[in-house]
Amino acid sequence: MVQVDLITGFLGAGKTTFLRKYAAYLVAQGHNVCILENDFGAVNVDAMLVQDLLGERCEIETISGGCDCDTHQRRMRTKLISMAMRGFDRVLVEPSGIFDVDEFFDVLRDEPLDRWYRLGNVIAIVDALLPGTLSAQADYILASEAANAGAVVFSRSQLADAAQREAAQEHLNRALAACKCSRTFRPGELLTKPWDQWGSEDFAAIDRCGCRQASCEKLHFDEHRAFGSAYFLELGLSCQQLEQNIPALFTDPACGHVLRAKGFVQDENGWVELNATADGLTANAIPKGQEVLIVIGEGLEKERIEERLKG
Known part of the structure; x- marks a missing residue:
């Protein structure tokens, strides 16, 4: 097996x-x-x-x-x-x-x-x-x-x-x-x-940790309704602009409750992976990417998020 x-x-x-x-x-x-x-x-x-x-x-x-x-x-x-x-x-x-x-x-x-x-x-x-x-x-x-x-x-x-x-x-x-x-x-x-x-x-x-059996009381909700995602293709923003503007998504209640933002952007040196939570943002070079940013959270307002991203 x-x-x-x-x-x-x-x-x-x-x-x-x-x-x-x-x-x-x-x-x-x-x-x-x-x-x-x-x-x-x-x-x-x-x-x-x-x-x-x-x-x-x-x-x-x-x-x-x-x-x-x-x-x-x-x-x-x-x-x-x-x-x-x-x-x-x-x-x-x-x-x-x-x-x-x-x-x-x-x-x-x-x-x-x-x-x-x-x-x-x-x-x-x-x-x-x-x-x-x-x-x-x-x-x-x-x-x-x-x-x-x-x-x-x-x-x-x-x-x-x-x-x-x-x-x-x-x-x-x-x-x-x-x-x-x-x-x-x-x-x-x-x-x-x-x-x-x-x-x-x-x-x-x-590799030998296995798993445990533990009972939980089921909370009945559709996670795909409770949580949402907003994705943006080809925003036309530089890596510097995104690094500067993404943190505001986590502090602006008009954007909704943003939990994570992740994606890729291309700069003069190649592709960069962006990964952000409320605690901070990292930017790491990667060999290959696609110009996309995905924002995940609760009660997201896509138009307001895009406004924030564009500054």
């Missing part, structure tokens, strides 16, 4: 960065890996960020765009069926940051997938600089992503002090308690070692 690992995490937590490192480790161990990327926007930005992993032992499949739950499950099921025929021994699923993981478990239990796949590791990425408050829907997503995790890994732990890491863990536990989850995380249980310091033994431990 093909082992499936699920890598979860709320918007902007750093799932794709972790996935790149984990997939590279598995390929180095001789595994044949397929990555299934599920992005919320109409353009699958995250899939572009793992293109350099493509090779004889690593392929990528994508599911793009928000849609209703039933349609999304059919798309995921169809992808997994086609992938089962192609000789992979490991599949890594990176869902969007507003994905209800129950949907994933439901699909994996379906016939014939239950005869071809087995659940391996569930890895939850939690931002060590997690905001102090989120909406009830966002807290539910956060809790559901961590409830069944065999390992919960802090991202950006190198930027957070002990008090901030403790606050993030307390927030996670509050979110779990709010949905009457049977699980809680004790001090020291979350992995805080910065990823850049990880060696093969750290990834080997993650």
Whole structure:
């Protein structure tokens, strides 16, 4: 049977960065890996960020765009069926940051997938600089992503002090308690070692972390309605303009509650990946991109966002 690992995490937590490192480790161990990327926007930005992993032992499949739950499950099921025929021994699923993981478990239990796949590791990425408050829907997503995790890994732990890491863990536990989850995380249980310091033994431990069974009280809402995305193609703005104007999206209530902005822009030196949350913005050179910016959040006002982006 093909082992499936699920890598979860709320918007902007750093799932794709972790996935790149984990997939590279598995390929180095001789595994044949397929990555299934599920992005919320109409353009699958995250899939572009793992293109350099493509090779004889690593392929990528994508599911793009928000849609209703039933349609999304059919798309995921169809992808997994086609992938089962192609000789992979490991599949890594990176869902969007507003994905209800129950949907994933439901699909994996379906016939014939239950005869071809087995659940391996569930890895939850939690931002060590997690905001102090989120909406009830966002807290539910956060809790559901961590409830069944065999390992919960802090991202950006190198930027957070002990008090901030403790606050993030307390927030996670509050979110779990709010949905009457049977699980809680004790001090020291979350992995805080910065990823850049990880060696093969750290990834080997993650590769055997497995998953946990924990019950949650379901919050019935359609995440594709509660959360929205606005995407902008060929804005005609420079990298400098976007870096200067994107932070205002997170502070202007007229834009809605913006949770993340990500995309690509081309400057005189080539393509740049932009990734922003309320805590800051990063800009990194990449080999290939597409001129697009996707903004994800709650109650978004696209016209106001575009005004802000154009200054």
